[in-house]
Amino acid sequence: MRVVSGIQPTGNLHLGNYLGAIRNWVRMQDEITGAQAAEGGSAEKNGAQAAAGGGAEKNEALFFLADLHAISMPHDPAQLHQGTLEMAAALVACGIDPERSILFNQAQVPQHAELQWLLNGTARMGWLNRMTQWKDKAGKNREGASVALFAYPVLQAADVLLYQATHVPVGEDQKQHLELARDIAQKFNHDFASEDAPVFTLPDPIVPPDAARIMSLRDGTKKMSKSDPSDMSRINLADDPDEVMKKVKKAKTDPEPLPSERKGLEDRAEALNLVTIYAALTDSSVDAVLEEHGGQGFGHFKPLLGEALVETLRPISARFTQLLEDREALDAILARGAAQARERAVATLDATYDALGLVRG
Numbered sequence: 001m002r003v004v005s006g007i008q009p010t011g012n013l014h015l016g017n018y019l020g021a022i023r024n025w026v027r028m029q030d031e032i033t034g035a036q037a038a039e040g041g042s043a044e045k046n047g048a049q050a051a052a053g054g055g056a057e058k059n060e061a062l063f064f065l066a067d068l069h070a071i072s073m074p075h076d077p078a079q080l081h082q083g084t085l086e087m088a089a090a091l092v093a094c095g096i097d098p099e100r101s102i103l104f105n106q107a108q109v110p111q112h113a114e115l116q117w118l119l120n121g122t123a124r125m126g127w128l129n130r131m132t133q134w135k136d137k138a139g140k141n142r143e144g145a146s147v148a149l150f151a152y153p154v155l156q157a158a159d160v161l162l163y164q165a166t167h168v169p170v171g172e173d174q175k176q177h178l179e180l181a182r183d184i185a186q187k188f189n190h191d192f193a194s195e196d197a198p199v200f201t202l203p204d205p206i207v208p209p210d211a212a213r214i215m216s217l218r219d220g221t222k223k224m225s226k227s228d229p230s231d232m233s234r235i236n237l238a239d240d241p242d243e244v245m246k247k248v249k250k251a252k253t254d255p256e257p258l259p260s261e262r263k264g265l266e267d268r269a270e271a272l273n274l275v276t277i278y279a280a281l282t283d284s285s286v287d288a289v290l291e292e293h294g295g296q297g298f299g300h301f302k303p304l305l306g307e308a309l310v311e312t313l314r315p316i317s318a319r320f321t322q323l324l325e326d327r328e329a330l331d332a333i334l335a336r337g338a339a340q341a342r343e344r345a346v347a348t349l350d351a352t353y354d355a356l357g358l359v360r361g
């Protein structure tokens with residue numbers, strides 16, 4: 001198993017990122033490296049073994065800050081720099097362990113951009129034109145959108161194909177990009193490799209069954225997002241308990257009590273969202289939560305939800321604040337992760353150049 005995933009370091013880490021993706025990153029990291037850690041293994045050791053050709057192939061997890069993706073939209077360089085360090089701290093605070101996973105930012109691993117260029121020959125304009133994120137972000141002003149925004153999914157394909165990723169834990173909104181990565185890999189293998197010696201592994205998106213889409217607290221039809229201008233629409237992982245309770249109290253709902261079955265939440269997007277969040281936080285399911293709390297109003301349910309959120313976030317935000325104080329330690333984590341990632345990127349990149357017939361001394 002090779003688990004690979006990324007997050008853009010723009011804005012704060014919010015509850016949608018956490019329940020939709022990061023929590024799964026941590027679970028998968030723990031699952032695949034738990035046994036190795038018990039045997040005294042680490043990402044570094046595994047890499048050394050692989051390079052020496054020793055032992056069976058090891059499970060590995062690579063998580064990165066997609067800073068190269070972040071320049072596809074207008075941005076402030078100083079904020080991107082600070083945001084990258086803060087997101088690294090947030091991921092560690094959530095449980096990504098740089099001793100067991102490889103944590104880095106794309107800009108320190110030039111092979112991502114290099115592979116993207118090689119894949120641009122395989123990706124098709126028509127495929128990219130169909131991407132919903134491109135349509136949403138470019139809006140009516142396609143002529144004014146950056147080339148990077150259009151080619152964004154090709155870089156995302158490079159991110160995972162570079163490491164022969166098998167599993168990519170993401171929220172629902174990234175599934176289409178992952179399907180495109182599979183299409184690119186398949187076409188490249190077909191055009192430039194033989195069936196029994198493919199250059200790229202086809203990655204599987206892993207989407208959580210119950211928390212795939214966490215919606216805005218102000219509008220249950222829009223996903224919770226860093227780019228929403230209203231901070232009341234999202235819970236940030238660094239929000240303090242008072243802020244969390246206030247946001248939950250003010251979250252949009254309807255006057256009806258909770259139903260005792262899921263069917264009763266059809267056409268009640270805000271109510272469904274709050275129940276989904278509560279179910280995810282308490283490791284339960286929407287059905288089980290409704291069975292227990294059906295018939296109760298939001299005056300009863302919202303304080304429960306607020307408390308569950310505060311309890312989940314308390315240790316994360318304490319650790320986050322502490323990590324941010326040691327800037328040098330963060331720089332060192334990213335530098336080490338990038339060195340490990342560069343090592344693992346070489347073989348696939350070489351195979352890609354060769355398959356394309358590019359001469360390189």
Ligand code: TYM
Pocket residue numbers: 004005006007008009016017018019020021022066069155156159160168169170171172173174211212213214215223224225
């Ligand atoms: P990004 O930075 O928008 O989000 C990071 C992860 O959080 C998930 N997510 C959500 N899940 C549920 N509900 C929500 N409201 C919500 N908002 C965000 C996203 O699905 C994602 O898993 N293009 C990617 C970053 C990326 C990447 C990659 C991901 C670059 N290269 C390679 C996987 C593999 C992005 O912008 O995610």
